[in-house]
Amino acid sequence: MKLISFEKLYTTDFLISESLVKPQCWQGRGNVYNALGKPKISHTLLWFKNCSAVITDSVGNVLHAAQNQLIYTAKGIEYKILFQDTGKSKEDTVVIHFQMTDKDGEDIAPILTPFVCMKSLDAATAASIDMLAKEFTKNIVCVPEINSVIYKILADICKNQKRRTTKKRYARIINGIELLEQNSELDIEEIARRCGISGCYFRRLFKEYSGESPIQFRQRHRIERAKSLLLSDEPYSIGEIASELNFLDIYHFSKTFKKLCGMSPSEFLSRYGAE
Incomplete structure (x- = not known):
C-alpha cells in the first residue's frame, strides 16, 4: 500500500473503482461492527447520518465519531466500531466502499488510521451521498455517476x-501577506520583523506560498490596481x-507596467479604455 496524504492526493491522478x-x-x-482480525478489503467513507460511535483500531487508537461526520478508513486496516444513539427505523450510517489505485494500478491510501475527513457534512454533500445509496437500489447502476460523486467528495476532502x-505552515507570515x-x-525586512522572523525566512516562505517573491507580488498587485485606475470613470x-501607487516616478511606473503587461500604460488605455 502506497501512502499519499490527502494534501498530496490533491495533485495526484488516481483511479476509483468497484x-x-x-x-x-x-x-x-x-x-457493533468488528473487523479486528479481518483486514478491510476496500476503502470506506462512513457517514454517521443519525448516530455517533467510538472506533478503536488494532493498535488501540480511539476515534470518537459524532453525528453527521464523515470518517475515512483505509483498505487493509482492522478496527471495531461501537455505535451509539441508533434507532430501530432509521438509517444510522451510509457506507461508501471503493478501491483506490494510482495510475500504475498500485493501491494507495492517504492515512492508515480511522480519520475524520469531514467534521460536519453540508446539505449538498449529504444529499449526494443519499443519492448514491438510492442509485444502488436500481437494477442497473450508473457507474460513472457514482464514481464522479465519490471523486467530488474526495476532492473536497483534499482541498480542506x-x-x-x-494555514498552519504559513501562520507566521499571515500578517506580512x-x-x-x-x-x-514597509520594506520586506520590516514586514519580516513584524512577523517575528528573518527577512530571508520570510522571503522563502512567501515564495512557497505565492510562487513569487514579495517584491514581485507587490508589483503585480500595484499593476492590477493601476489597470483599474486607468479604466475607471475618474x-x-x-x-x-504613478504617485497614488507610490512608484518612484512616471518612468519607473511605465517601465514596470510594460514589463508585466507587455505594453505601456498609454497603449493599455488606448486598447481597453472606453471609446
Missing part, C-alpha cells in the same frame, strides 16, 4: 486538508496613478 454504497441500521445488529496544512496585499510601503493621469 464502488458500492448502502445505508446501514445497527440496533438490530447489536450496535490542503487549506488546513497551508496582508501587509503586502494592502500595498504597504480622469486619472498616468502621473497621478
Whole structure:
C-alpha cells in the first residue's frame, strides 16, 4: 500500500473503482461492527447520518465519531466500531466502499488510521451521498455517476486538508501577506520583523506560498490596481496613478507596467479604455 496524504492526493491522478454504497441500521445488529482480525478489503467513507460511535483500531487508537461526520478508513486496516444513539427505523450510517489505485494500478491510501475527513457534512454533500445509496437500489447502476460523486467528495476532502496544512505552515507570515496585499510601503525586512522572523525566512516562505517573491507580488498587485485606475470613470493621469501607487516616478511606473503587461500604460488605455 502506497501512502499519499490527502494534501498530496490533491495533485495526484488516481483511479476509483468497484464502488458500492448502502445505508446501514445497527440496533438490530447489536450496535457493533468488528473487523479486528479481518483486514478491510476496500476503502470506506462512513457517514454517521443519525448516530455517533467510538472506533478503536488494532493498535488501540480511539476515534470518537459524532453525528453527521464523515470518517475515512483505509483498505487493509482492522478496527471495531461501537455505535451509539441508533434507532430501530432509521438509517444510522451510509457506507461508501471503493478501491483506490494510482495510475500504475498500485493501491494507495492517504492515512492508515480511522480519520475524520469531514467534521460536519453540508446539505449538498449529504444529499449526494443519499443519492448514491438510492442509485444502488436500481437494477442497473450508473457507474460513472457514482464514481464522479465519490471523486467530488474526495476532492473536497483534499482541498480542506490542503487549506488546513497551508494555514498552519504559513501562520507566521499571515500578517506580512496582508501587509503586502494592502500595498504597504514597509520594506520586506520590516514586514519580516513584524512577523517575528528573518527577512530571508520570510522571503522563502512567501515564495512557497505565492510562487513569487514579495517584491514581485507587490508589483503585480500595484499593476492590477493601476489597470483599474486607468479604466475607471475618474480622469486619472498616468502621473497621478504613478504617485497614488507610490512608484518612484512616471518612468519607473511605465517601465514596470510594460514589463508585466507587455505594453505601456498609454497603449493599455488606448486598447481597453472606453471609446
